[in-house]
Amino acid sequence: xISFLLPSIIAGILLCISAAPIGCIVxxxxxxxLGETLAHxxxxxxxxxxxxxxxxxxxxxxxxxxxxxxxMPLERFKHLSRDTLLGVIAHSSLAFGLITLHMNPNNYVDxxxxxxxxxxxxxxxxxxxxxxxxxxxxSILALYWRRIVVFxxxxxxxxxxxxxxxxxRIAIVLVLALFVTVAIKLVGVLLITALLIIPSATARxxxxxxxxxxxxxxxxxxxxxxxxxxxxxNVDIPTxxxxxxxxxxxxxxxxxINGLTSKS
Amino acid sequence: MxxxxxxxxxxxxxxxxxxxCIPSATNPSHQAREMxxxxxxxSDTKAAFLIKAHHVSISYQxxxxxxxxxxxxxxxxxxxxxxxNGAGKSTLLKALLGLIPVTSGxxxxxxxxxxxxxxxxxxxxxxxxxxxxxxxxxxxxHSRQTILNALKETSVDHLIHQxxxxxxxxxxxxxxxxxxxxxxPDILVLDEPVQGVDINGQAAIYQLINELRHRYHCAVLMVSxxxxxxxxxxxxxxxxNKHICCSGHPxxxxxxxxxxxxxxPYEASRIAIYTHHHDHQHDLCGDVEHHKEKADx
Numbered sequence: 193x194i195s196f197l198l199p200s201i202i203a204g205i206l207l208c209i210s211a212a213p214i215g216c217i218v219x220x221x222x223x224x225x226l227g228e229t230l231a232h233x234x235x236x237x238x239x240x241x242x243x244x245x246x247x248x249x250x251x252x253x254x255x256x257x258x259x260x261x262x263x264m265p266l267e268r269f270k271h272l273s274r275d276t277l278l279g280v281i282a283h284s285s286l287a288f289g290l291i292t293l294h295m296n297p298n299n300y301v302d303x304x305x306x307x308x309x310x311x312x313x314x315x316x317x318x319x320x321x322x323x324x325x326x327x328x329x330x331s332i333l334a335l336y337w338r339r340i341v342v343f344x345x346x347x348x349x350x351x352x353x354x355x356x357x358x359x360x361r362i363a364i365v366l367v368l369a370l371f372v373t374v375a376i377k378l379v380g381v382l383l384i385t386a387l388l389i390i391p392s393a394t395a396r397x398x399x400x401x402x403x404x405x406x407x408x409x410x411x412x413x414x415x416x417x418x419x420x421x422x423x424x425x426n427v428d429i430p431t432x433x434x435x436x437x438x439x440x441x442x443x444x445x446x447x448x449i450n451g452l453t454s455k456s
Numbered sequence: 457m458x459x460x461x462x463x464x465x466x467x468x469x470x471x472x473x474x475x476x477c478i479p480s481a482t483n484p485s486h487q488a489r490e491m492x493x494x495x496x497x498x499s500d501t502k503a504a505f506l507i508k509a510h511h512v513s514i515s516y517q518x519x520x521x522x523x524x525x526x527x528x529x530x531x532x533x534x535x536x537x538x539x540x541n542g543a544g545k546s547t548l549l550k551a552l553l554g555l556i557p558v559t560s561g562x563x564x565x566x567x568x569x570x571x572x573x574x575x576x577x578x579x580x581x582x583x584x585x586x587x588x589x590x591x592x593x594x595x596x597x598h599s600r601q602t603i604l605n606a607l608k609e610t611s612v613d614h615l616i617h618q619x620x621x622x623x624x625x626x627x628x629x630x631x632x633x634x635x636x637x638x639x640x641p642d643i644l645v646l647d648e649p650v651q652g653v654d655i656n657g658q659a660a661i662y663q664l665i666n667e668l669r670h671r672y673h674c675a676v677l678m679v680s681x682x683x684x685x686x687x688x689x690x691x692x693x694x695x696x697n698k699h700i701c702c703s704g705h706p707x708x709x710x711x712x713x714x715x716x717x718x719x720x721p722y723e724a725s726r727i728a729i730y731t732h733h734h735d736h737q738h739d740l741c742g743d744v745e746h747h748k749e750k751a752d753x
Contacts, residue, residue: 219583220581221581222583338595341594345586345591346581348575349575351555352555352573355555396583396585400586400619401590402585402586402590403590404585405584
């Protein structure tokens with residue numbers, strides 16, 4: 193039983209370790225809609241991978257990276273707001289992804305698996321690929337963490353301290369694109385952003401420094417992962433939604449506890 | 457017109473930067489001057505200046521922000537840049553610090569110059585948790601004791617565990633000042649340190665700056681949008697409105713009976729009046745109109 197679940201548990205833990213810092217960044221920078229857009233675009237990535245018979249990660253990674261980098265110059269586009277542009281990209285990539293999937297006769301993919309993820313069917317080779325990508329992601333984060341924190345606190349301050357903020361901006365979208373690539377198989381298109389922001393939002397109640405928030409966010413996402421997987425195996429609910437629902441319940445409990453303690 | 461009568465206007469118009477050239481023996485900041493000269497001869501024999509701007513112009517998308525600025529900051533000096541909103545003060549400051557490129561001219565900085573910069577009204581994101589202690593060791597690691605000492609210098613050590621988003625305006629300014637001190641600066645660069653602070657508070661902040669510059673043996677470059685009141689110990693005032701309109705030495709408030717009625721002796725000893733000597737006027741577009749000196753300037 194446990195050996196059958198082991199690859200899934202390890203992949204889940206890898207994902208949580210990435211989700212905690214990136215979730216914090218997304219919450220600090222208020223960019224959950226960008227995460228959402230990249231997640232939607234992942235569907236197009238999956239469709240392209242199937243078409244060319246690549247590993248899923250290659251197509252997803254390429255599309256996510258392309259869109260993340262495309263957003264940077266588009267942000268200077270003054271007539272349309274950022275969320276309008278993101279909305280355009282998110283839903284058009286979703287539509288094109290579904291069309292591409294439908295037109296590919298060789299493979300039948302269960303759209304539910306794409307939307308909700310399927311963490312329980314992971315194999316060791318999957319885990320090794322995800323581990324490699326996670327390592328890349330963590331090294332970018334480790335290299336830029338301090339700058340990212342300064343940038344999230346105040347763009348002006350980052351400008352003063354480091355001259356240009358361009359590198360940090362690129363680093364942030366890069367890790368976000370990598371995260372989507374890692375997460376798509378595990379939790380699916382619809383729930384990627386939830387896994388990012390809910391544990392970090394929970395952590396915000398209890399933290400006074402960025403690193404505290406990082407650690408609490410990690411603990412809360414690991415907790416959600418384990419509870420979600422446990423429920424999924426024992427009560428037969430879909431795993432991805434189970435994990436996110438656990439995270440949501442933790443969030444609500446934290447809010448209540450926070451409300452009670454701050455009043456007294 | 458009252459002020460500045462014992463400062464020869466030719467000295468001002470020639471913009472002589474050398475300390476000894478301002479021949480005001482009765483000046484209350486005379487002592488500070490002597491100290492400045494001492495510290496200059498002791499510590500800095502190779503370079504008398506810390507930052508020097510030569511004919512600096514900066515344009516943004518073909519719109520000139522500042523043109524043909526010449527100025528020099530020597531060790532231990534206090535320089536105040538004044539000018540109306542949009543005059544290019546912050547731009548000049550950032551250029552002097554090397555944060556933005558100049559369009560023409562050049563800026564020289566003394567080698568391994570440690571700059572403590574206190575930016576103007578930083579906007580801080582409310583979404584990120586950040587206490588004062590973490591904030592002060594963000595860009596450079598410092599021990600708790602070092603941070604506490606810096607906060608003590610600006611009398612806000614009790615706030616070390618506060619979240620920065622919850623600080624009042626005055627507290628935040630003092631935390632930013634402490635942050636600038638952590639660099640062990642040769643020059644403190646303060647962008648509007650007394651913005652939105654009442655006259656008593658201004659006197660207190662000027663007092664603090666004066667103490668700090670003696671303790672840290674640093675020069676001070678300050679920006680203020682108050683066109684007439686500056687810190688009493690200021691060595692040189694530059695009035696900026698896209699170019700340097702005039703420059704010179706301020707007069708201490710206490711020398712003018714009219715102002716003595718307005719200020720307590722404590723305030724009067726900290727704050728000085730700067731009298732402008734403009735030979736031109738700026739219209740709404742910022743263009744220069746030359747005219748005879750106005751009586752009510």
